Amino acid sequence: MSLHEYEKRAIRADYLRGGIGFAVTAFPVVFSPMLGTFQIIFGLLALVFGGFVVRTWLKAQTRIEVDAEGIQVHGPLGKAIAWPELATMDLRYYSTQKEKGKGWMHLVLKSGAGEKITIESTLDGFEAVLEHAASAAGQNGLGLNQTTTDNLVAAGIQTGLAARNP
Template sequence: MAELPMARPSTVETPPMPAEMRYPAGALAGDYARAGAGLALTVLPLALLPVTPWIAVPLGACAVLFAVFAARTAQRQMTRLTMDGDGLRADGPLGAAIRWDKLSDLRLRYYATRRGRDDGWMQAALAGGGKTIRFDSNLEGFDAVIERASDAAGRNGVALSPVTVDNLIALGIEPPDDPNEEASAS
């Protein structure tokens, strides 16, 4: 059997392959359970018991909130994010696309479930070209998207809030230099 010649490393930078990311089903199961329990606790009394308007109105308002939460969870499940060398695209309900060279804002927030910040999640919002894409840290590949967005923000001269900078550092991502500090140093 003939040996294949060794491939030489390319000197031309090839664009990275598109990466598709979704929310894992396990990460959304808890949200579906909470929405279902909330709907059961609010809709069932309205449907099965005679209630006064003083009780029906708050229960109905809570039912609407739980229904919106369930719809938002379903929207997250149906959305697929695709990241490539050109930008980030969200395919699904309320989809959008942002090119890296048009990125004009990056916000990264941490929401703690306990006072000690031991457990919680991050939520990111990327904006550019009049579009905004929001996603949270349950998304597979969250860190890779944030790292790419941070690099694009640095190239585009986007000033990041101190909260976003702190959260980038917490993720182990070197934040870009602040363009406002460079301008004031000159």
């Protein structure tokens, strides 16, 4: 069994980005006599940044437990998927630069019953979680899309899983 949590550095950076975005968009709504349309636009943007801060808080409270039986999310939005119930695995890479040298991965696991767990690569021990998920996908005979297969290879995980055609 292994227990994983999101990196504190990444959480702090997300809090900073979200807080600055919220302050910059909420300040004009509260303290500036703007026209109604601009207040609505800035108010909606403030809601988006506020939602990002709440999502970051939820991520900071989350712990991921992985063992031979399955994966569990401990925290405010706890979920669990047993490995034999894994029905879908999707791994995406989002680049922040043209060279693709910097970015993050986003793993989505779904059970046959519709339970969904999403994990970002800022999770401490993300590679270990990815290896467990890829192993379970192979044991369950899941067909993975080409993007997922390519991203697993890029992450250094050789699964022997064939990509399915979309």
